[in-house]
Amino acid sequence: MSLRSRRKHFLRRLRAPFETGLVRLGMALVPRIPRRGILALARFLGTCATLAPHLRHLALANLDLAFGDTLTPAEKRRIHRQSLQHFALVLLDLFWFARNSRDRIARHVRLAPSLQRAVDFTGPLVGVTGHFGNWELVGRTFGMTPRGILSVAKPLKNPAVDRLLRRARQDTGQRIVERDGALKHLIRCLRSNGLVGLLLDQNTKPEEGGVFVPWFGTPATISPAAARLAAATGADIAFAHFLPDARGDYLGEASGWLTAAEIATMTPDAIDRRIAHFYETAIRRRPECWLWAYKRWRWIPPDTPPTTPFPYYAKPLHPQP
Numbered sequence: 484m485s486l487r488s489r490r491k492h493f494l495r496r497l498r499a500p501f502e503t504g505l506v507r508l509g510m511a512l513v514p515r516i517p518r519r520g521i522l523a524l525a526r527f528l529g530t531c532a533t534l535a536p537h538l539r540h541l542a543l544a545n546l547d548l549a550f551g552d553t554l555t556p557a558e559k560r561r562i563h564r565q566s567l568q569h570f571a572l573v574l575l576d577l578f579w580f581a582r583n584s585r586d587r588i589a590r591h592v593r594l595a596p597s598l599q600r601a602v603d604f605t606g607p608l609v610g611v612t613g614h615f616g617n618w619e620l621v622g623r624t625f626g627m628t629p630r631g632i633l634s635v636a637k638p639l640k641n642p643a644v645d646r647l648l649r650r651a652r653q654d655t656g657q658r659i660v661e662r663d664g665a666l667k668h669l670i671r672c673l674r675s676n677g678l679v680g681l682l683l684d685q686n687t688k689p690e691e692g693g694v695f696v697p698w699f700g701t702p703a704t705i706s707p708a709a710a711r712l713a714a715a716t717g718a719d720i721a722f723a724h725f726l727p728d729a730r731g732d733y734l735g736e737a738s739g740w741l742t743a744a745e746i747a748t749m750t751p752d753a754i755d756r757r758i759a760h761f762y763e764t765a766i767r768r769r770p771e772c773w774l775w776a777y778k779r780w781r782w783i784p785p786d787t788p789p790t791t792p793f794p795y796y797a798k799p800l801h802p803q804p
Contacts, residue, residue: 503643510647513575514582518591521575522731528575529568539563542775544794549699550770565771572727573617580623581651588624588655591732598723598735602628606743607673607718609709613684613762614774616724617733619652622680624725624735626657633672634680635708637662669708673716681709684762686781689800694752695784696759701792703759703780710746710754717743720754722761726772738765 516524532538542563546554554562580587594602601608602625610632612621625632636652636659639645649659657680660668669679683705687693693704713720722739739761746754766773780793782800 499641499643502641503647506644506647509578510581510651513578516579518579518731521579522572525572525575526568528571529566530564532567532571533564538567538776541778541794541796542566544796545775545777545779546770548701548780548792548794549766562770563775566773566775569727569772570774570776572731573619576617577619577648577651580620581654584623584654585627588620588627592620592624592725593732593734594624595734595736597737597740600740601625601678601721601723601737604719604721605676607676607716608678609673609713609718609720610678610680611683611709611720611722611739611758611761612680612724613682614777615684615762615766616726616769616772618682618724620725620733620735621723622652622657622659623655625678625680626653626655630676630678631656631658632678632680633658633660633668635660635662635665635669635682669712670716673712673718679712681706683709683758684779686779689782694755696755698759698779699763701780702784702787704782705755705759707751707755709758710751713741713743713746713754714751717747719743720746720758722758722765724765724772726769 513521539560543559546559546562550559601610610621610625612618622632622634634652634657636649638661639648653659672679685706687704687706689695689704692707694707695702695704698705709720712718720739720741721737723735723737725733725735727733739758741749741754741757749757778794778796780797783791783793783797784800
């Protein structure tokens with residue numbers, strides 16, 4: 484282990500008890516705050532986060548790439564602020580919905596007909612979501628349905644925090660498997676006409692199977708898991724998200740759907756591109772509900788024309804020596 488790795492490991496062990504204590508405190512206090520207080524706290528925390536220069540620089544670079552001159556600088560700053568406020572709300576709601584979960588979900592979440600279709604669907608279904616809207620509520624809400632949902636999650640580096648949050652996420656019936664070795668569980672679930680949930684708008688390394696797709700016109704990687712699972716099991720694919728209103732209530736929608744019959748006529752690359760299009764269409768409609776302070780365009784694929792725009796943080800996938 485290198486000196487740098489040893490230092491990171493030491494610092495992680497040093498802060499782990501504080502992280503665990505903070506999460507325990509949040510789980511004890513946040514659920515007791517009235518709904519209006521949660522919304523006000525999310526706005527306050529998100530506004531404070533805009534003071535971080537690196538987050539602002541990152542988010543505005545992404546917004547410039549995605550929207551160019553179609554938005555003014557003031558509009559982009561507003562989206563950045565609202566995006567951080569929304570992210571704060573998602574984190575607070577992870578704790579807030581952990582108390583009286585089923586009652587609170589029933590009171591504050593409603594399903595559009597498009598998402599009710601997914602609930603009523605009896606065949607195998609791959610549910611795709613992302614860091615758009617409240618992604619935590621997708622699994623918790625579908626956990627309350629008769630067939631439930633099987634989701635994939637990467638374990639956190641702090642095992643104690645991972646156990647606490649996993650218990651909260653599974654309190655309505657959602658089942659969670661670790662990413663490593665998840666494939667066999669997912670296939671078994673789908674072959675039993677089950678529902679699996681995947682979070683795909685993350686940077687999946689190409690050496691781990693990630694594929695490049697157009698993302699707001701510029702290549703970014705996604706996991707091909709949804710396309711491969713659906714093609715192998717005859718499942719449909721639904722893109723779902725839960726978007727908040729001004730009162731802090733959520734509307735669940737499935738704004739994109741690919742049937743098994745459509746998937747059977749498509750190449751894996753075409754399926755991946757269609758899924759990416761689902762994301763982009765939804766994000767353009769409510770850009771403040773996506774996490775812009777994330778290095779979404781991390782790698783520049785080989786043979787990319789030099790005129791292709793990328794944010795400042797993007798690096799060639801295989802740098803020249």
